[in-house]
Amino acid sequence: MNLTPIFEAAIPEMSRRQSATLGDRTSYIGSSDVAGCPRKVYLQKQYPVLPQVSTLLKFARGHAAEWLLEKIFTAAGAVYDTQVEISHPKLPLRCHIDFLFYQPDGLHVVEVKSVSGIPDAPYPQWEDQLQYQLGMLRLQYPKGDISGSVLAVDLNAGEVHQFSGYRPDEETFQYLFSKALHLLDALNGMVEADPCPSLLCGLCSYRGDCPAMAMPVVPLPAEVEMVARKYAELNQTKAAAEKELKSLRQELIDYTGGSFRGRCGELDLSVSTVQPSPSVDAALLKQLFPDVYTQVLKPRYGYQRLEVRRSARQELATAA
Ligand code: SF4
Structure with a gap:
């Protein structure tokens, strides 16, 4: 039995169904959009292309990690909701919180990242995504304690690491909020979306004609x-x-x-x-x-x- 045609047909369909829970992502700005490069996000929304099956399979790994964590948190008797949608009261800005824990002392947001190899420190995009969620949650709940963490899960190695200690940070939220407004302006044809180079440029499909990647021509011997x-x-x-x-x-x-x-x-x-040993969390x-x-x-x-x-x-x- 050749399973390849099944993979090729079923994985895009599975991905479409999973994404359906997030609504039409071209019609609003989400937290991963705000944390990313505006030019790339703008082009993805204007000219959406279906990623390759291999990329969709990697995305599915993230859903698998969330499914597993849900079972674990439920077994632990934790009080939480998953995929909690928070909408801005006036603008088409939203975020989806992977796990929102209800604790006696307040709310705790968990952003899940499925990785191959846990990094020493959280990536800035992860932190921005979380900060945007914390800021949006603060808009909805002006009072009470709100905290957050990024949970990096390496399913292959069976390792989990929680980067914790995050609180809503007004200055960071205002910066991310202005990025969201810039994206809205770009989508409404009022400005051109700014490129924001990062380590992820190497994986960007819009790199070929990106102004940030333009190099001066210098003849070498x-x-x-x-x-x-x-x-x-x-x-x-x-x-x-x-x-x-x-x-x-x-x-x-x-x-x-x-x-x-x-x-x-x-x-x-x-x-x-090599046994685990404590190290200093520089960000914390x-x-x-x-x-x-x-x-x-x-x-x-x-x-x-x-x-x-x-x-x-x-x-x-x-x-x-
Ligand atoms: S190459 Fe980098 S800066 Fe240019 S659009 Fe892609 S992610 Fe943005």
Whole structure:
């Protein structure tokens, strides 16, 4: 039985049904829109394209994580709602809160992020998304305690990490609110949506003609261009090798468990476990004890950053 046609037909349909709970996302500005690049969000809303099946499958991983967490929170007897929609009283601005906990001392918002590998610190987009939700919730409930956290879930590794300590921050909310208004203006044809470059530009489908990505043309000596080309090629090979290494590593550890030493043919295989240890949450320290934070800062040595890759225009031309 060939399952490929089933995947190709069913995954887009499943994704459409799951997204239906969020309403027509082209008709309002949501929290993930506000946290993202305005130009990219504008183009996604104006010219929506269905992502590839592989991307939709990755999105489904997020829904799977939320489904699992729902079972866990229910088993724990927690009092909460899921996918809570908060709407602005006058403007087409909304947000959907993954989990809203009702605690004796107030409300707690949880934004879930499904990841492959838990980062050391939350990404700024995650924090912006959460801050926007906290701000919208504050508009709805002007009184009472409101807090929030980002829950990063790595289903492959079976790891969960809560980045906590967030409270509504009026200054951040006003900044995000102005971004939302800018997007509304862009969608109403009053201004052009601003590009906002970030690490995610590498994954952006609208990179090819993005003004923020425009580079001045500088002719290089032939030998320097050759070295740059070689560097870009090796870097691409390295990225592919690292991706494969990560999945092979997981397969091996799934077999050996956290502790193993053994020789197999010409290979010595050894696995050990580094126990979890406490570390300082710099973002929380800065938020709770700003004076202490400035006292413990130390200078970081600078270095030269080199980035060489095929231009987005070149990639588009090759793909065409
Ligand atoms: S390339 Fe970066 S700055 Fe340009 S639209 Fe995409 S995300 Fe925005």
